[in-house]
Amino acid sequence: MAFLTSPVTVAVPATSANLGPGFDSLGVALALHDEVTATVTGDQVRVGVSGQGAGELPGDERHLVAATMLATFGRLGARPPGFELACVNRIPQARGLGSSSAAIVAGILLARSLVPGGADRLGQAGVIRLAAEIEGHPDNVAPCVLGGFSIAWTAAAGQAGDGAHAVALDSAAGVMPVVFVPAQRGYTAHARAALPASVPLADAAFNVARAALLVRALTGAPELLLAATEDRIHQDYRAPAMPDTARLVAAPGDRSPAGLPGWLVRPPATGGGRRACAARIRRCGPGCGEIAAGGYPSTSQSASSAPANAWSGGLP
Ligand SMILES: Nc1ncnc2c1ncn2[C@@H]1O[C@H](COP(=O)(O)OP(=O)(O)OP(=O)(O)O)[C@@H](O)[C@H]1O
Ligand SMILES: [Mg+2]
Numbered sequence: 320m321a322f323l324t325s326p327v328t329v330a331v332p333a334t335s336a337n338l339g340p341g342f343d344s345l346g347v348a349l350a351l352h353d354e355v356t357a358t359v360t361g362d363q364v365r366v367g368v369s370g371q372g373a374g375e376l377p378g379d380e381r382h383l384v385a386a387t388m389l390a391t392f393g394r395l396g397a398r399p400p401g402f403e404l405a406c407v408n409r410i411p412q413a414r415g416l417g418s419s420s421a422a423i424v425a426g427i428l429l430a431r432s433l434v435p436g437g438a439d440r441l442g443q444a445g446v447i448r449l450a451a452e453i454e455g456h457p458d459n460v461a462p463c464v465l466g467g468f469s470i471a472w473t474a475a476a477g478q479a480g481d482g483a484h485a486v487a488l489d490s491a492a493g494v495m496p497v498v499f500v501p502a503q504r505g506y507t508a509h510a511r512a513a514l515p516a517s518v519p520l521a522d523a524a525f526n527v528a529r530a531a532l533l534v535r536a537l538t539g540a541p542e543l544l545l546a547a548t549e550d551r552i553h554q555d556y557r558a559p560a561m562p563d564t565a566r567l568v569a570a571p572g573d574r575s576p577a578g579l580p581g582w583l584v585r586p587p588a589t590g591g592g593r594r595a596c597a598a599r600i601r602r603c604g605p606g607c608g609e610i611a612a613g614g615y616p617s618t619s620q621s622a623s624s625a626p627a628n629a630w631s632g633g634l635p
Contacts, residue, residue, distance in 0.1 A: 320434070320435070321435060322359045322397070322399045322433050322435070323432065323434075324358075324359055325358075326356050326357065326358040327357050327429055327432045327433060328354060328355065328356040329355055329428045329429055329432075330352040330353070330354045331352060331353050331424050331425045331463055332349055332350065332351065332421065332462075332463055333348070333351040333352070333353075333409075333410040333417055333418070333421060334348050334349060334417035334420055334462045334463050335349060335416060335496065335498060336417060336458035336459040336462070337458060338548070339529065339530075339533055339549065340525075340526040340530040340533060340548070340550045340551075340552070341458070341470075341530045341533060342458075342526070342550070342552055342553045343456050343457070343458050344457075344458055344470055344471055344472060345458065345468070345469070345471075345533060346458045346459055346461055346462040346468075346469055347462050347467065347468050347469075347490075347496055348463060348466045348467060348469075349496060351410055352409060352410070353370075353371075353406065353407065353409055353410050353418070353421050353422070353425060354406075354407040355404055355405070355407070355426075355429060356404070357388070357402055357403070357404050357429040357430075357432075357433060358403050359399045359401070360401060360402060360403055361400070361401035361403070362400040363379075363401045364379055364380040364382075364385050364389075364401060364403075365379065365401075365402075366378045366379065366382040366384070366385050366403075366404040366406065367403070367404065367406065368382075368406045368408060369405075369406065369407055369408070370407055370408040370409055371408035371409060371410060371411055371418070372408050372418075373408070376406075382404070383423065383426070384404055384406065384422045384423075384425050384426040384429070385402075386426070387422065387423045387425075387426025387427055387430070387453055388402070388426040388427075388429055388430040390426075390449075390453060391426060391427045391430035391431060391441070391449065392430050392434065394441070395430065395431065395440060395441065397434045404429075411500055412504070413505060413506050413507075414500050414501050414504065414505065415500075415501070415505065416498070416500065417459035417462075419454060420450065420459035420460045420463045421463055423453050423454055423460065424450050424460055424463045424464055427441070427446050427450055428446065431446070443464060447460055447461055447464050447465075447471075447483055447484070447485050448482040448483050448484075450464065451471070451473070451482065451483030452482065452483070457471035457472070457473055457483035457484075457485060458471050460483070461483070461485030461487075462487070464485070465485060465486075465487035466487060467487050467488070467489065468487065468488050468489075468490045468537050468538070469486065469488070470485065470486055470488065471483055471484065472484055472485070488534065488537070488538050489538060490537050490538060491536075491537060491538055491539045491540070491541055494537055501561075509560065510557055510560065510561075513556050513557045514553060514556050514557070515556060518551070518552045522551040522552055525549075526550060526551055526552050529546065529547055529548070529549050529550065532546060532547040533547040533548060536548075
């Protein structure tokens with residue numbers, strides 16, 4: 320089979336998922352991107368990394384983007400003998416910003432671009448389904464592919480259309496994400512291990528109402544964000560593993576930079592009109608503690624250099 324021989328580049332956004340009550344479902348894309356260029360060449364897989372993960376991530380087919388490309392080539396029934404990847408990574412890894420989803424989505428998009436007709440055989444819905452299968456949950460890969468604010472769900476195996484699905488919604492004017500990036504790493508596998516196998520019915524009912532409300536709050540009624548970001552099925556279980564985050568979220572309004580659990584709603588610092596500023600706070604390390612001590616953040620900056628304070632649009 321003839322593969323595309325010219326280099327292909329994709330830019331994939333950071334994401335924040337498990338938004339408030341929307342465990343494994345609600346997520347947003349952020350304006351901070353990894354860029355990966357793939358070239359079909361030689362008979363080996365080679366990966367160069369600059370930025371986040373440089374010197375740590377593997378340089379061969381074990382690299383997540385490369386491994387995902389190989390899995391995607393397998394689905395498409397066509398694998399080039401070798402390829403090279405050049406990764407420019409800006410998304411902090413293991414900080415709750417969906418770097419693994421971005422890597423997986425990048426791998427799928429690159430592989431399907433290199434195979435003739437690949438994009439026709441693996442459309443947007445197929446990318447989300449395959450990426451969620453590799454990632455294990457759909458809430459980060461959905462906004463990574465669709466952009467903005469998205470709702471993901473999974474149809475059980477054996478059902479028609481089994482696998483992950485997602486829809487994107489337009490967020491209300493003036494709602495903006497603000498991300499606090501922890502200084503310490505926290506791995507998804509560890510965070511998921513802290514969750515119970517089942518939750519009380521009353522807590523499930525509590526979250527059903529809040530998740531529905533969060534959709535309304537983010538798309539048209541930001542004044543509801545405080546109630547809409549309450550959760551009873553995942554945050555408390557994980558709190559002991561991320562005490563700085565828990566303290567920050569639980570702090571009284573006048574001592575927390577958020578003021579509210581999970582999201583910020585505030586009047587504009589400048590300009591007219593009502594504006595809501597929404598912040599996802601999780602896994603905060605010492606850096607976030609400093610922000611907490613310093614009071615309410617005056618700008619929408621994260622604790623690291625990540626300028627993730629804007630929505631990202633969908634991928635082409
Ligand atoms: N750009 C990348 N290239 C290769 N591997 C990556 C890349 N980004 C993440 N990974 C792999 O994924 C791991 C981090 O995944 P993990 O799911 O724990 O955190 P995250 O995706 O950054 O945050 P979260 O899933 O909580 O939003 C890294 O340690 C690395 O093994
Ligand atoms: Mg991840």
